[in-house]
Amino acid sequence: MLAGCLILGLTAGLPTPGLLKSIDAGFGSSLGEYALILLPSFALAAALASRGAMTNSGLAAVLMAPVAGAAMVCPDTAYAALSPMAGVRKLSTLFGAYAGFKLLVPAGPLIVAQALGGVDSRLVFATFPVFTVTWLTGQIFARQFESSGAVNTSPRKMTLVIVLAPMGVLFAMVGLGLAFRGRLNLPATLDFLLSPKGALLTAAIVALVPLSRDARAAALESAVKRTAPLLLTIGAASVLGAMIVQVFPISTLASGLAKAGMVLPALFCFTASFKVAKGSSMATFAGTSGIVAALLPSLHVSPEAATLSMCAGAFVTIAPNDSLYWLVRNDALSSCSDTRSFRILAVGGLLQGIAALAVVLVMAECRII
Numbered sequence: 001m002l003a004g005c006l007i008l009g010l011t012a013g014l015p016t017p018g019l020l021k022s023i024d025a026g027f028g029s030s031l032g033e034y035a036l037i038l039l040p041s042f043a044l045a046a047a048l049a050s051r052g053a054m055t056n057s058g059l060a061a062v063l064m065a066p067v068a069g070a071a072m073v074c075p076d077t078a079y080a081a082l083s084p085m086a087g088v089r090k091l092s093t094l095f096g097a098y099a100g101f102k103l104l105v106p107a108g109p110l111i112v113a114q115a116l117g118g119v120d121s122r123l124v125f126a127t128f129p130v131f132t133v134t135w136l137t138g139q140i141f142a143r144q145f146e147s148s149g150a151v152n153t154s155p156r157k158m159t160l161v162i163v164l165a166p167m168g169v170l171f172a173m174v175g176l177g178l179a180f181r182g183r184l185n186l187p188a189t190l191d192f193l194l195s196p197k198g199a200l201l202t203a204a205i206v207a208l209v210p211l212s213r214d215a216r217a218a219a220l221e222s223a224v225k226r227t228a229p230l231l232l233t234i235g236a237a238s239v240l241g242a243m244i245v246q247v248f249p250i251s252t253l254a255s256g257l258a259k260a261g262m263v264l265p266a267l268f269c270f271t272a273s274f275k276v277a278k279g280s281s282m283a284t285f286a287g288t289s290g291i292v293a294a295l296l297p298s299l300h301v302s303p304e305a306a307t308l309s310m311c312a313g314a315f316v317t318i319a320p321n322d323s324l325y326w327l328v329r330n331d332a333l334s335s336c337s338d339t340r341s342f343r344i345l346a347v348g349g350l351l352q353g354i355a356a357l358a359v360v361l362v363m364a365e366c367r368i369i
Contacts, residue, residue, distance in 0.1 A: 036197045037114060038227040040204035041073040041106055044166060046219035047207035058089035065093045066100030066135060071166065071203075073111075075101040075281070076324045083331055090151050090332035095138025095348055098315070098324075101281065103131040103356065105174065106200045108285060108311040115289035116296055117303035119196045121178045126304055126369045130312070130359045137355040141348050150340070151332050166207040173199035235290070263301050264309040264364060267292065268357050271313030279321030284314050304369040308360045315353030318345040 061082040068078035078097035086093040102108040105119065109127050113119045145151060177194030180186065192198040208216050270292070275284040288310060296306060318325050325345055333341040363369045 035227065035231060037106065037110055037200065038073075038231070039223050040197075040201045042223035042226040043219050044071060044073075044200070044204040044207050046222040047166075047204070047211055047216075058085065058087035058093075061086035062089050062092045062096055062139075065096030066104060066131070069097035069100030069102075070104035070107045071170070073101065073107045073282075076327055079324070079327060088146050088151055089142075090328075091142035091146055091344070091348070092139050094324075094328055094332065095142050095352060096135060098318070098349065099131055099135040099138055099352060102311050102314055102352075103127050103134060103308075105196060106170065106203075108281075108314065109307055110196060110200075111282075111285045112289045112310050113303060113307045115293040116307050120304075122369060123304045123307060124174065124178060124196075126308060126363060129363070130308055130356050133359045134312075134315075134352050134356040138348060138352050141351055145344055150336055150344070166203040169206050170199050170203035173202060263299050264305055264361060265357070267299075267301075267306055267309040268313040268353070271310045272316035272353065275314050275316055276319065279319060279325075280323070281314055285310075301364070302369055305360060305364045308363075308369065309357060312353050312356035312360055315349050315356060317347075317349040317353070 065078060065082055068082060069075045072078045075094070075097040078101070079094050082093050082097070083090055100107070104127060105124060109123060110119055113123055173194055174196055177196070177199065181191060181194055186194070193202060208219060211219065271284060271288050274288050275281065278284055278287065292306060292310065296303065299306065318328070320326070320342070328345060329338075329341045333344065336344070360369070
């Protein structure tokens with residue numbers, strides 16, 4: 001993407017000082033705030049992954065999957081942690097973790113919204129109906145194959161990740177922030193802690209404190225290693241988006257999409273195409289949010305609607321270039337053919353994405369977002 005920015009700018013005849021200034025502005029626009037999201041998120045995920053307790057309840061795995069997917073900011077890790085206890089409900093667990101990661105704070109909506117204008121109470125509340133319908137769609141789809149015996153239930157020696165304490169802290173603090181921030185004159189420290197970023201940082205600390213020194217250091221090292229390449233991707237995407245706005249007549253195209261009522265479907269398709277090409281959900285969020293952020297003022301839609309449309313597009317689809325595909329293929333679907341495995345995972349992700357977009361379009365039409 002960075003090479004594309006240079007080529008695009010030089011082709012358009014931008015002078016060197018202006019070109020370099022655009023690149024500097026793109027990389028510096030919001031990377032600090034992204035670091036405040038990604039570092040504690042990945043530290044929280046690594047800390048949770050190092051703790052566990054055994055259980056045998058498939059229903060518990062299904063119910064915990066969305067929370068685990070959001071808390072770990074990774075459906076792969078959440079599925080791997082919960083799969084041993086899921087029994088025949090492994091696909092339900094998978095699609096639950098997938099929905100939680102894509103539609104619940106501190107994962108998808110927080111990451112995308114950071115570029116598009118930040119997280120507010122409207123977005124937090126709007127995620128719940130979208131998540132609910134999407135989660136139910138995944139559960140209904142998964143049950144067809146679980147009841148047919150397509151899911152492998154052989155046990156593996158792994159432990160269930162305990163996520164309730166740090167996630168309870170996270171949701172409680174975000175809830176308190178929605179209730180009191182902006183209404184009361186809170187001290188600066190308390191105001192920050194009750195913001196989504198402050199609550200996420202606190203939850204990460206709660207998860208890290210009980211660990212041994214070595215485990216804590218390993219979790220922090222893991223967080224840094226996962227964050228660094230994403231910050232580079234986000235910065236390059238921001239530069240590319242800004243360059244596109246400078247070079248192409250985006251306002252004309254955006255006006256046409258707005259008149260046709262196609263802005264949100266277009267954002268869905270753009271994100272979906274990136275997901276199909278890249279495979280990685282995090283790379284999709286990082287690569288698309290910076291580009292759309294630069295285009296958003298011309299699109300005439302709310303940041304909340306744009307964020308959720310992009311999160312919906314990121315569901316499409318679980319394919320072989322996604323590490324999650326192989327994790328599930330070699331576990332829950334090990335007894336299925338390659339063709340059937342691909343059909344189950346690809347169609348399941350696609351249906352969840354379409355369900356999410358449908359709810360977003362209804363909410364936008366009703367001016368809820």
